[in-house]
Amino acid sequence: MKTPFVTAEQLRSIAERYPTPFHIYDEKGIRENARRLKRAFAWNPGFREYFAVKATPTPKILKLLHEEGCGLDCSSLTELMLAKGCGVRGEDVMFSSNDTPAEEFEMAARMGAIINLDDITHVDFLKNTLGYVPQKISCRFNPGGMFTVGKSHEDFQVMDNPGDAKYGMTRSQIGQAFCRLKELGAQEFGIHAFLASNTLSNEYYPTLARILFQLAVELKEETGCRITFINLSGGIGIPYRPEEPAGDIDLIGEGVRRAYEELLVPAGMGDVALCTELGRFMLGPYGHLVTTAVHEKHTYKDYVGVDACAVNLMRPAMYGAYHHITVMGKEQLPCDHKYDVVGSLCENNDKFAIDRMLPKVDLGDLLVIHDTGAHGFSMGYNYNGKLRSAELLLREDGSVELIRRAETPDDYFATVVW
Ligand SMILES: *Cc1c(COP(=O)(O)O)cnc(C)c1O
Numbered sequence: 001m002k003t004p005f006v007t008a009e010q011l012r013s014i015a016e017r018y019p020t021p022f023h024i025y026d027e028k029g030i031r032e033n034a035r036r037l038k039r040a041f042a043w044n045p046g047f048r049e050y051f052a053v054k055a056t057p058t059p060k061i062l063k064l065l066h067e068e069g070c071g072l073d074c075s076s077l078t079e080l081m082l083a084k085g086c087g088v089r090g091e092d093v094m095f096s097s098n099d100t101p102a103e104e105f106e107m108a109a110r111m112g113a114i115i116n117l118d119d120i121t122h123v124d125f126l127k128n129t130l131g132y133v134p135q136k137i138s139c140r141f142n143p144g145g146m147f148t149v150g151k152s153h154e155d156f157q158v159m160d161n162p163g164d165a166k167y168g169m170t171r172s173q174i175g176q177a178f179c180r181l182k183e184l185g186a187q188e189f190g191i192h193a194f195l196a197s198n199t200l201s202n203e204y205y206p207t208l209a210r211i212l213f214q215l216a217v218e219l220k221e222e223t224g225c226r227i228t229f230i231n232l233s234g235g236i237g238i239p240y241r242p243e244e245p246a247g248d249i250d251l252i253g254e255g256v257r258r259a260y261e262e263l264l265v266p267a268g269m270g271d272v273a274l275c276t277e278l279g280r281f282m283l284g285p286y287g288h289l290v291t292t293a294v295h296e297k298h299t300y301k302d303y304v305g306v307d308a309c310a311v312n313l314m315r316p317a318m319y320g321a322y323h324h325i326t327v328m329g330k331e332q333l334p335c336d337h338k339y340d341v342v343g344s345l346c347e348n349n350d351k352f353a354i355d356r357m358l359p360k361v362d363l364g365d366l367l368v369i370h371d372t373g374a375h376g377f378s379m380g381y382n383y384n385g386k387l388r389s390a391e392l393l394l395r396e397d398g399s400v401e402l403i404r405r406a407e408t409p410d411d412y413f414a415t416v417v418w
Pocket of ligand 1: 198278374
């Protein structure tokens with residue numbers, strides 16, 4: 001069973017102050033989870049999580065994670081500006097982008113961010129853009145082929161197999177890139193790979209770690225480069241469905257430690273720092289999209305129309321993703337009604353749930369759509385002239401803070417030329 005982090009009563013009073021729909025985040029849950037991750041990797045003294053900003057690009061959230069010791073992983077100019085605006089800079093910023101515009105490399109270099117190169121041609125592109133290459137630099141590896149460890153069905157849509165994915169360098173390219181970077185003056189090297197998204201198996205990170213640790217040992221030998229960090233990137237999943245078991249971060253950390261001791265330590269690389277760029281794992285479960293039932297419709301099926309729509313949460317429409325729904329105040333009632341829960345877009349995929357068993361929904365009921373803390377608000381858009389919602393933060397002391405106001409029509413029209 002999935003339990004919301006707010007009670008029905010709490011939510012009623014919040015909704016009186018802030019009209020639905022809105023996203024609300026749980027400070028306590030976010031902090032506790034960040035600490036669990038840190039503990040699971042505490043055996044690696046250099047360990048650092050760089051939160052994937054694209055998952056939840058909201059300054060109060062980014063600052064909160066920074067307070068917990070996280071850096072930020074950015075992949076665009078505005079994400080770099082967000083980091084800067086939050087007072088995060090230097091090596092607290094990882095810049096993992098692809099198809100990168102020159103001005104973004106310039107900005108990342110100005111901020112002193114660690115740049116993670118996606119392609120071998122970016123080595124000289126970076127040199128020509130900056131006039132130098134940074135002394136600390138990372139390259140993204142793509143082993144090609146198939147990778148199936150820990151992949152969920154839905155994930156096959158979120159991310160292709162490595163052999164079909166646009167990211168990263170081949171095995172021979174990464175060796176050449178290291179040599180060229182060294183020739184251009186780089187001194188400290190990192191490697192990175194991201195092979196699967198939303199994995200539920202505790203084996204994903206350890207398997208990826210083995211691939212990268214083996215590669216690090218080979219590259220050290222082959223190129224003589226000093227490899228000081230290895231980036232396991234994102235991809236640890238969360239159980240969106242109530243029956244799915246959650247991953248065990250302690251077991252995951254332990255699995256990576258075993259690989260580290262088997263592969264890196266014997267190669268004299270026992271001082272390599274590990275980093276991660278988790279998004280979903282850090283925030284997913286700690287966000288709810290809160291919406292009100294505003295219509296019901298009974299035709300060939302039974303529909304509940306809510307005041308949120310796919311622009312507030314795109315994953316169900318885009319990937320057919322499951323998001324659990326709790327009808328607030330009716331947690332104890334039997335789920336004996338079958339509904340499609342829909343938004344108002346003129347798109348038939350604007351459905352938060354299809355054939356979902358719920359208690360009888362009455363107009364005015366508040367619905368919590370679970371696990372929207374990552375890749376939720378951030379994937380929002382303005383189709384059909386719909387406006388992005390507000391974001392709220394439930395503080396540890398129970399108070400609620402507005403951390404992003406809802407868009408108004410003025411925001412929507414700000415860019416048009418009449
Ligand atoms: C999206 C992304 C992440 C975060 O992925 P999650 O699945 O949310 O953990 C990390 N690194 C890079 C480069 C990404 O593009």
